[in-house]
Amino acid sequence: MMQQIRDSLNGPVIVGVLLLIIGIPFAFSGIEGYFQSNANPPIAKVGDSKITADQLNRAYEQRYRRLQQLLGENFRADQINSQRMRESVLQEMVQTSLLQQQAKSSGYRAGDAALRDYLTAVPAFQENGKFSTQRYKELLAQNSYTTDSFEAQQRDTLMVEQLRDVVLGSAVVTPDDAKLALRLSKQERNFQYLQFEPAKYLADVTVTPEQIAARYEERKASLQAPERIKLAFVELAQSKLAKAAAPSADILKTLYEAEKATRFSTPETRKASHILINFGADKEAARKKADDLYAQLKGGANFAELAKTASDDPGSKNKGGDLGIIKRGDGLLPPKFESALYGLSKAGDTSEPVETEFGFHIIKLTELSDARTQAFEEADVQKALTDLYINKELQLQIQEKSKQLEQLAFESDASLEPVAKELGLTIETTDWFTRAGGAGIAANPAVIEAAFSQAVLTDGVNSKPISVDADRLVVVRKAEYEAPRQRQLAEVEATLRDELRNEQARAKAVADAKAALEALKSGKTIEEVAASLNLTAQSPGPSTRSRSGLGLALLDAVFKLPRPAATTSSYGEASIEGGATAVIELKTVVDGSLKPGTEPAGELASIREARAGAEFNAYHEALKKLIKVELKELPAQEPVAP
Template identity: 50%
Template sequence: MLQTIRDRMTGPILWGIVGVLIVPFAFFGIQSLQSGGGADPTVAEVGGVKITQSQFHGAYQRAYQDLQQRMGPDFRADELQQNQLRDNVLKSLVQDLVLQQYTRDTGYRIDDAGVREYLEAMPYFQENGHFSADRYRSALSSVGQSPEQFEARVRQQLPVEQLRGAVLDSAFITPREGEAAWKLQRQQRVFSYVKFEPAKYLASVTVSDDQVKQRYEQKKDSYKAPERIKLAYVELALDQLPKAAAPSADVLKAIYEARKAGLFSTPEQRRASHILIAFGADKDAAKKKADDLYDKIKAGADFAELAKANSDDPGSKNKGGDLGLVKHGMMVPKFESALFALNKAGEVSEPVQTEFGWHLIKLDELKPAETQAFDDPAVQKQLLDLYQQQDAVTRFNDMSTKLDQMSFENPASLDPVAKALNLQVKTTDWFTRKGGGDIAANQAVIAAAFSSELIKDDNNSKPIAIDPQHLVVVRKAEYEAPRQLQQADVAEQIRGELKDEAAKAKAKAGADALLKSLADGQTFELATKAAGVASVSPGAVQRDNKDLPPALVQALFKMPHPASGKLGYGQAALDNGDIAVIALSAVNDPATQSSDVKDMQSAGLQLRNARAGSEFSAYRDAVEKEVKVKIKATPLTSDADAGG
């Protein structure tokens, strides 16, 4: 029973569901996608359900912020491929709706018992290996969700995971394919190569002023200084608010009494063991077996040994049936009632029937409820922290309301806002639509900065959430519109571009000339010597080689096998601009031994997983055609995209 649940706690299902909790943009849910307003443009339609611009924009912002958080200091707004992120977010929303509608229409369902069993088995909500109702509620509360909301999402997502699992589990490969995959992974190729480096041709390249002028005229529109802006802003952050002074003992006592049951009390816990006899095909036979075991226990047989020999719960049988500490709410009702009816350690229940089978339940230890005293120093510290946290949240909420009101009532200046809330007016550095540092790396701030509200109307922005506990109001401090750069401004840039292009062309021509000489029958040694390039011989390499340029290795392993006693030739464009000419002399497949069976199986599993992923992608594409997806418009990633 328990082990079956634990086995399901790996792979895409667990992280798909936890993703609902932690990264909400990944799984939006049909209800949230249906909440768009009437004036909200539709960007896509999935089986009659609309995805609006505002819904996409919300998902895009969450995706952007998630990317920021995951990359940390490595995040660069100016290097973000916004079009790719936009397409990925829209694709995610569409695919989620497609699969939800398809599973609903084809009869996939999950009942309340299935949802409960699933949640109880999620490690994210467990303490000491068992479901914790307190941790469950606390985790949901921390991200602003109620159990009802989260369970509705789980009920909606699990059928999708059932479908996904059914398709993925159907993929298979033959042992011969697994062996072939293993051989390909370990195949070695013996080769030599030479490089034609553009840098070595730069000195021989000259670029005239006329060429610079011609290029400037050809690409004049691309030589522009982008618009840029400096922002003035005020920020309100919960973690920057000063802590309140310690309150009186009466205040702390009131908090203690209100939170005692949840924070300072440990409920009664019972360490339990059980023997599970699953119903199997014959429920009566299972009951008889449970009765016989109960009689043996009453006669003095060792409970743990009987559990190891007879229990059908693989998760606990090897531990003598030990389930660890159990408190109210962790087990199914009938099991729990029987356990908490036992009065002393060592007592064993009569067979108890649940949906999983017959249980013999033993009480190993009884830990009574405990409550920490009000005067305990650790309790006092926790109470003070709670008071200061709540005080800060209250002040933050009050100041947030005032921030919104003051910035609206004084649209032409931040000074009244700053004075009323005792905040400092700060200024960003210059940044473009690609973003900048600090708050200018936030996509919502960038969108507001280049909106008509700031640039044309010269107003304050609305409060912008950097995160739920960090708000900023921004306004234009300085602005420069896009401007045409003159030829003199970009002459050296253009000259450098032209020289690089000419040097690369010379390198490519050198590589092509070498390949032609080799095709005409000249030996590799003589041809490379005549071309003035030195060959490098790495010897035998595998496709996972990390010492050579990736593009070189990829090109090497795409080349056909050379004829016996001859060299095969190929070319590769390396990431640094160099052109490599490859001479492949041998392809060596590994010899198989009996000790390689496990590695072959592992290679086969990787191949099977890759095939399963491809098959599910194809299945999803087919479902998408059946559900009828229509992309109505290219969604906008910010208000600035609208041309305001």
């Protein structure tokens, strides 16, 4: 029940699980929102909605952290193009805003039943395969969400999904489309090829000191050692704070009385079904139809079956009119509807037709849950109260120490010693890292930004407290710094020598490949050409576009060659994986086809999916013209020299 979910929100869990598993858009959690910049300019305007710099920064950090969690030890900060990722995140935020505004203006809504079905199916909210109210409330509390804000956000998501489903469902594919696609997708091509590996030519390559020196002068500007920095830092972590002792019964009782009405009380809820008759062009005819249906129900007709055949509500008719849980005063349904529902006395009762702005409703009360307040003595109430008390004490501690951390870092900005001594923290040091980031806290974009800021880098003062995780704050300062410098020839000589040798070896391989191709075109067999070059012609046999083990570049080149004539082959060359060059002889082409009497069901589904995706992309582009989008140019990230 949604009400039961809403009424029991508290408790801590593993930080970040909710963000990682269900990916809340633009979310931020824990104490990372403690320090906020006063400068929060809008960087995009989508219709009447604005996207601010803070929203983008939080969304970017969420994406960055999610990559860290997903990749684990394989994560490499230096492989992240932060500017490109920020632009990608902003585009996704714009697209989400466009779809939300269009969905709302088009009348899409997500009711309690749809929201309940969605939330109960989220693995993050389950224990032993079943929805757990406790798990749900812990995750929301840990991520600083109220039930209202979280559920409103999920309603927006479900609303957009309805719009997306309508657009995707509009794609139409005919059997002839599928047959044509099958002909191409299942096509088999029989070919042979010669592979020219640059590595085999390295022994014949000589690079002189003069060539290396010339290359150094050519690339001198790019052969810079990037600036790098080491940071000293102190860390304040909520997880390392001492937990308060279990409170006395009197304290728990006081806390219970304060929380009883909201946390431990479940108001009356009702589950309902309805049959809706739209007014149409003739309101009186609609009224008569509703009266006739009500008479049929009084005569013993099955409500669910009648809803499936007669209701005008597309969202509920196929479910027998089921609307899910309706809470008094939640505003999801018209007041007259709600009044009629709560006027029914017991499960199974059916109302007479009720007129609202949507039409005439016949309402059935299918389930009634009485209001209930959990007793103070119940074991789960005692546990919830104890956890709540301990969590509140931790929150008070972290708030107080966070304020101290900020104040001390500012007042003693020339050193971390007073900060560490006052708060009982240890001063730690990072390894060297560049603007591309490094290990540990140096992988955090906010830390990288602070490290190379004027305050830390130039002025040499402590940073403001920075959130590096949902329960951790750090203050950093410069420990050591190396400015960008020109690498000397001796430092890069080996690299440049290898670069020149590889280039020359590849040039020799390409030259031999071109000569081999001309020999094939002049009439020599691939076996003869292979023998003259001490190579072996490779014959993979009939291959489709999706064959594994051959490499995408080779297959792409094979399937771009023209069909061979009846008595001659087609020839071509291609740069393939690993820097090699392939010379290809295409011998035969056999189009894909269906077995007699079969239908292209799989192909239909595959083509429909691709076409639906293209149509949705086109729809999204059309929305940009319908709903005005204004983007400000993002400040460029400073490049890191190779």
